[in-house]
Amino acid sequence: MKKLPRLSTFIFLFSCCISCSADTANKQPVIPLSVDHVETHRVGEHLVRVIQHNMELLPQIDLELLSVPTVSLIDSIAIDSIQLDGKERRFSDSSGVFIEGINIENNSIQIKLDYYFSDEDAAIVSCSVRITDTFQSPECSKE
DSSP, X not given: OOOOOOHHHHHHHHHHHHHHHHHHHTOOOSSOTTEEEEEEEEETTEEEEEEEEOTXXXXXXXXXXXXXXXXXXXEEEEEOEEEETTEEEEGGGSSEEEEEEEEEXXXXXXXEEXXXXXXXXXXXXXXXXXXXXXXXXXXXXXX
16 A cells, blocks of 8 residues: 555645746736847847837837947947828827748848838838947838
């Protein structure tokens, strides 16, 4: 006949499981839930980190310029609106903005957006952000 563990062993193991789940239940995620994708690219003497958010949760794209070899933040920009045809177009005021692609070419970041305007039809919008020692404002146009 097998010997069964004592009731005190079961109680101890059960209380350990309860305390572990209680500790993790109050913690916030390290990466915000809105972050969809993060890429890091080498551009000249710097690193560029591109943070794409889920555009339904947080309609913006974050860009960070980092120094190397000691990684530190030089500049950052949160793109949550663009200038197009002389108007400021806030992502949050649109019917929807979707990231079609982000590419690094030479010293600029190319962003392609599928933009659904609240007062017009949809359009594919191409934006370019020049990288110097800081980020320049995006220059955008319809394709």
